[in-house]
Amino acid sequence: QKEVEQNSGPLSVPEGAIASLNCTYSDRGSQSFFWYRQYSGKSPELIMSIYSNGDKEDGRFTAQLNKASQYVSLLIRDSQPSDSATYLCAVKGQRNNDMRFGAGTRLTVKP
Amino acid sequence: KAGVTQTPRYLIKTRGQQVTLSCSPISGHRSVSWYQQTPGQGLQFLFEYFSETQRNKGNFPGRFSGRQFSNSRSEMNVSTLELGDSALYLCASSLTGRDTEAFFGQGTRLTVV
Numbered sequence: 001q002k003e004v005e006q007n008s009g010p011l012s013v014p015e016g017a018i019a020s021l022n023c024t025y026s027d028r029g030s031q032s033f034f035w036y037r038q039y040s041g042k043s044p045e046l047i048m049s050i051y052s053n054g055d056k057e058d059g060r061f062t063a064q065l066n067k068a069s070q071y072v073s074l075l076i077r078d079s080q081p082s083d084s085a086t087y088l089c090a091v092k093g094q095r096n097n098d099m100r101f102g103a104g105t106r107l108t109v110k111p
Numbered sequence: 112k113a114g115v116t117q118t119p120r121y122l123i124k125t126r127g128q129q130v131t132l133s134c135s136p137i138s139g140h141r142s143v144s145w146y147q148q149t150p151g152q153g154l155q156f157l158f159e160y161f162s163e164t165q166r167n168k169g170n171f172p173g174r175f176s177g178r179q180f181s182n183s184r185s186e187m188n189v190s191t192l193e194l195g196d197s198a199l200y201l202c203a204s205s206l207t208g209r210d211t212e213a214f215f216g217q218g219t220r221l222t223v224v
Binding site: 031032034036042043044045046049051088092098099100101102103104 | 144146153154155156159167169199201203210212213214215216217218
């Protein structure tokens with residue numbers, strides 16, 4: 001079982017729709033969770049961080065965390081073509097400070 | 112506020128050579144982590160430095176090493192390069208590394224021929 005798992009996609013949604021990206025992790029003691037966006041040929045850019053169960057909203061982005069289910073998600077409302085990128089889920093374990101990344105979900109928003 | 116700066120941006124090396132990559136973190140950040148990104152393996156953790164000490168290490172061979180200076184700048188070295196070392200090498204800086212957000216530099220694209 002991989003430490004951090006994401007659907008690789010590609011996920012395609014029409015402009016204006018809600019994109020839902022999911023991530024599961026294996027280390028039950030994980031404390032910190034992050035979503036990064038990576039455009040082709042660029043480095044990852046931090047979108048959201050979440051540390052507590054529940055929802056955290058920032059503009060069009062909402063991160064959701066359920067530690068009991070070891071599940072974290074990212075919702076993108078009113079998706080725009082500029083949101084087309086690979087979204088990486090990252091988890092920091094309890095024992096170490098290293099971030100473990102999922103393989104990423106490639107999102108395409110069609111005009 | 113300046114972001115994370117990595118140099119050089121691109122590098123071409125021959126098998127068997129060694130290479131040194133540099134990373135200057137965001138001012139005030141004391142933790143620097145290094146990652147290797149390849150199409151097949153994704154983002155893989157190499158090591159983390161905090162206050163000039165390696166605090167954590169991933170599962171990479173000893174050919175991969177690093178260090179951090181008193182100004183928090185970090186270098187990564189790869190010796191006896193192999194074709195499989197071709198990758199995007201990314202460094203990320205954070206305030207303390209523990210439960211704090213990490214910000215990536217633009218990366219160094221290494222090609223081994």
